[in-house]
Amino acid sequence: MGIYGASVTKLIEQFEKLPSIGHKSAQRLAFYILNRPEAEVEEFARALLESRKSIKLCSKCQNMSDKDICDICANTSREQDKICVVQDPRDVMAMERAREFKGYYHVLHGVISPINGVGPDDLKIKELLARITPDITEVIVATNPNVEGEATAMYISRLLRPLGVKVSRIAHGLPVGGELEYADDVTLARALQNRREI
């Protein structure tokens, strides 16, 4: 398929490396790029390099940031006694969009997953432990509601409880706007177990 020369083949390969981009999509994206003005392609390349160069992990919450201490950690007007543990930087964005949590975050950068060879030491758990001072009253574990997320939540809970901090887990239940009929059995069972008096 190298009828466009080695450099185009290489570009298609690069696009194929991106998550959920298959060979056909990679081809489509590469041809799109080849049809754009050179200045636009240069702008794309620059955005790649500059963003990658600027990014590091916040030394407190381990979220990605272009500063040593990210904007959220630097904001002293948030609730000082709560830490919400998430598995991924994108989850911080999702939580912030929900506008419900006003404390600080801690990003694990993954979940415990023996099948993928990811153990506790591969995650930012040591860094979380170091943040548990007597000022912290609650750690909310907001890993994903699947097997690995639950296991990671249990692990963190067992690790932190001896330190005298309350560890909570985000609730399972029906999604708002969802329909009972279409809920899966496990979610429905959890929604019942977690029922609250109104």
Add this chain to the structure above:
Amino acid sequence: MGIYGASVTKLIEQFEKLPSIGHKSAQRLAFYILNRPEAEVEEFARALLESRKSIKLCSKCQNMSDKDICDICANTSREQDKICVVQDPRDVMAMERAREFKGYYHVLHGVISPINGVGPDDLKIKELLARITPDITEVIVATNPNVEGEATAMYISRLLRPLGVKVSRIAHGLPVGGELEYADDVTLARALQNRREI
């Protein structure tokens, strides 16, 4: 959403410009990039720049190539008397994969589309006309089987027929491996009209 700094916001915007990449996908791709080693991101940026710089249009078939005359046009062992007209460089790849056509190609870079303000002068039709010598016995128009593709095929046919060249159109019919039950009415009607004795 600028909690990761301006350069990350810019990277997300760049990914969003790509075809069929929405905001969520752009975010996902950007975070993937930010998590890769710097050397890998540099390789991606280089692939973008180098492929874009290397690419030009073949002076014969107008397909994209890193040479003045593309590999297909330079290959003298192909059938000299046939030209297959396609709308897009990707269609050349698709035709080559089918291994049925052994002549040369001509890439229009689009189809006639009054609604999008694309007229015959915006396509590589002049360049096609210039290639119609007495040696050419057949021009196969393989634009897409939709309204614009058909209109473009009709336009080319009317333009070339006076030059004494046979103009043909790829067949419409049921896709191989498809099921009659799921075919749309128009395709089924065309499949019947184009029936052949066996």
